[in-house]
Amino acid sequence: MTARGDFSRQSFLGEDAEQVLAETRVAIVGLGGGGSHIAQQLAHVGVGHFRLIDPQDIEDSNLNRLVGATQDDVINGTPKVEIAKRVIRSVRPWADVEVSKTEWQAAADLLKDAHVVFGCVDGYRQRMHLETAARRFCLPYIDVGMDVTRLADRHYAVAGQMISTRPGGPCMRCLGFLTQQRLDREENDYADAGINPQVVWTNGTLASLAVGAFMRLLTPWFDSSTEFEWLELDGNNQLVSRSRQPDYSIKGPCRHFTSNDLGDPFLDLSLRRAPKDSS
């Protein structure tokens, strides 16, 4: 046992894993259903530094999935970042937690300061911009998202994905996840987007996959040399599988980002199209 606690049950992660995790700085963008779960798990595994970014206060409708939230939080309108901070500090009082109750575009310093960025945001365009920001700071990016699609006969398809990319490897556009068609459709459907269904168990499954990807990246327990991961969740059948889409989509090295592509990541956000997006 160290001053930080007893991590003997996860000592198989590697001799230095505890130290590495304690020194790691993670940024979590979006502290709703996915992000709150990720924050909780990262506190348990012993991550030492958190940068939490979300502009919203909790609402009653968040209580179906927001880990750590209480009825009192709803009454008080507690910021989601403060709920996550409370959860983290209750598990690991020594953890360093900085929060920003703003849009992530206004929290560049917190993003830049991280070693890994978790994206738990809504929409393809937000994801594209956030991955762009992570790339420009040369940071690995781990993304989770879920969707519920209405089928015929009042049936619903629950699905989600966890995608992890890293600088130098294929990005979410190379992988065939962020396509111009999806971006255009999202823009056209924006006005009548309606309620975005979210449920705690699917959020939790995807959050666990994201934390798994993070642990594979950071600790030596699993020799993972892959440049990306894209896991698809079929929520109806409770199946997780590796997406085949990259087999068809990746056509050589990433042409969307280069190693020289550093600078102010927020510069391009006012543009309707990503400047380098020709897919």
Ligand SMILES: [Zn+2]
């Ligand atoms: Zn790319």
